[in-house]
């Protein structure tokens with residue numbers, strides 16, 4: 507049997523770099539329209555569309571489908587790959603790991619690909635155990651990886667020892683030494699369960715751990731992957747202030763902290779991050795897209811197609827404004843054109859969907875005035 511160190515040695519070294527991602531973009535000169543590749547603060551060059559790996563069954567057919575889809579995406583001009591340890595019970599991360607091996611054999615280097623994942627939700631290993639409580643108790647409680655009082659809503663944990671465990675599992679699943687962006691997954695899950703001060707303390711300790719993971723070369727940067735908290739009304743219980751989160755990162759990591767990414771849903775049906783002025787930065791009230799820019803955070807949007815629903819029956823004025831034929835292309839063009847969004851994630855387990863969605867990379871993102879007209883017309 508191999509020792510853990512020997513297994514470690516087999517991991518793909520390296521990480522996404524400014525030079526590697528720039529070289530990736532250069533492969534698509536002439537095929538990708540200006541504006542498809544965007545430079546994030548820190549110098550990484552990201553594609554305007556990223557491949558997500560959330561939906562689908564935890565079975566072998568979907569494992570293979572995702573591996574093929576990730577290969578097709580990277581071959582086609584998409585260099586942002588998004589996962590989470592709980593997606594399909596760790597199987598999506600393993601599909602990406604299989605794709606990375608195939609891509610290496612095809613001449614794509616680790617330095618070209620921006621690999622992102624998330625931790626927070628309790629996750630079985632590959633399949634649902636007969637008795638989930640017994641599994642989590644044996645795997646995490648008994649070895650002291652988390653304590654019962656660190657679990658919120660029966661499913662969520664941000665304790666440093668747990669994050670360390672999850673990060674090592676994700677690195678193993680991907681077969682890499684370093685994950686480029688490591689997100690706390692839906693931290694707002696804990697907001698209704700614990701007092702605000704305790705929530706702040708948990709985020710601080712999580713960020714401290716994440717800074718140490720950067721220093722150890724296990725992650726390149728970290729972020730918050732969210733659903734409601736940055737889109738909500740400031741008065742709601744589930745709301746978070748981006749400036750307050752950035753302040754915690756400064757406390758944990760100093761002025762050069764590595765809290766660099768936020769993920770939230772932004773699509774034709776969920777435009778709050780663009781339209782709702784719910785954030786205050788340096789005394790000014792603004793929407794999330796502006797707040798993220800003001801604090802130097804790269805914004806990644808999720809659910810570009812509202813989990814497939816925007817791939818059918820959009821009103822005709824959207825096509826008239828954005829000028830692409832299929833509904834899915836129109837919805838993607840909207841998501842990737844939002845000023846302030848660097849990458850719009852779209853879930854794709856089928857190669858045919860990757861190929862269809864690659865159509866938009868040959869088109870420039872909608873210019874600001876065209877984009878804003880869309881909202882005047884929608885009233």
Ligand SMILES: NC(=O)c1ccc[n+]([C@@H]2O[C@H](COP(=O)([O-])OP(=O)(O)OC[C@H]3O[C@@H](n4cnc5c(N)ncnc54)[C@H](OP(=O)(O)O)[C@@H]3O)[C@@H](O)[C@H]2O)c1
Pocket residue numbers: 557558559560561562588589624691692731732733769807808809810811812813814815817834835851852853854855856859860862863
């Ligand atoms: N809180 C969070 O952190 C959070 C929440 C949600 C999502 N995300 C991330 O964002 C990614 C995208 O969101 P999502 O996957 O939930 O939803 P989505 O991107 O809005 O939609 C994905 C669905 O659309 C289908 N699809 C893709 N291209 C299509 C096309 N051209 N025509 C018709 N259908 C098409 C996919 O089918 P196939 O699979 O069959 O190709 C899949 O069923 C996720 O995968 C995940 O990485 C993060």
